[in-house]
Amino acid sequence: MRNTRTLSVIIVPLLAAFGVSCTDQPFTVDVPIRVVSISPSGEGAPRDTSIDVTFSEDVVESTVTNTNNLFLGKIDDQGNVVKVKGTITYDPEKFVASFKPDELLDYSALYQVTINTWVHRKRDNGPLPVIVTGTFRAIDPPPLQVVSTSPENGATGVSRTAPFVVTFSEGVKQAQIDTDGDGDWDQDDRDNGSMFLVTDADTGQPIDGSISFTVSEDLDPNDPDITGDDTVLTFMPTSQDFQRWAYSQLVKVTLKAALESDRATSRGGQLGADVTVQFRAEDPPAIKLVQASPGDGATDVPRDMALALTFSEGVRQAQIDTDGDGDWDQDDRDNGSMFLVTDADTGQPIDGSISFAAAQDLDPADPDITGDDTVLTFMPTSQDFQRWAYSQLVKVTSGTGE
16 A cells, blocks of 8 residues: 555656646446357257357347358368358347257268357347357267178078078178178179178188178167168078078188278267178988898898988098998098998898999988989999809998988
């Protein structure tokens, strides 16, 4: 206080000396209207958001609800601002103008809010002194997810006729899987960088197949984005006859991390990590001897009667006639033949001629029972005229062949 008085004593006379008078009349400094806040800001704005602009004081409603004075624009890849259609309401109690877009905002898009100087305050119609802008980015799409697969990872004994089916959390970009859109998954798709891969896990060889997409029951009825005809992928192999997996085949299916949902952007909507599913197809049934002629225990068998064995399906001839010369002899026995004909009394092998022929299909519903090796015919050559010896007790043994 002492310093203040001293200054008064000095300054007042000085002012008077220059002809300047001093009064103690009050005065005010005019503070222009300003924008206090713009919401949302930053990243992750909901697609159904409203844009709220808060002013420092009450504004003229007609100036702020004009979409030329306050507007929202989407910033495109070239930096241009494209206006978004919407409506504006104003709350004079809170000094808040709210812009509501007519449609949901685009995923990951960058937006700019602009408030022009044509917005005026209410008390004296004073304008906003400068154009004010603010930016925000809309939420990114959620990651694509694999909801289920059939068969499941690690499944065994899978039917050879079972398709591989994968259900996604939402529609996927079909062109990233069936790249040429021809309904097949083959070398063309692999060459084009398909995000889907089916291989034999033991050999690494790709398994060609047919591929299709269908719509699944809406997994989230509250989300209008989960629609379309591509939430379920179905694959059937065509590498094998009759569109079947090979017996005992270990199948590996890979969905690559970059696979995208229909609504994906460069910032989201990808699978994010490779998803791998492995399953093993069913093993082949054990081969069975369906019929033997002569039958087991038969007596008085004619010496010139051939031995005929009918199997449940085709056999590997090379496991019986190992050198493929049409004879069963010492060479075949030395090579581990799965077939053996002996004199039961002496244990001595009986050499013979051997042939294979097709039998009537024992199971017409199973296309795998085919080929010309379901019936084995044997005639002895150890005796003259290809005959069994008189009263000979013949023993026929089939090994653990295939």
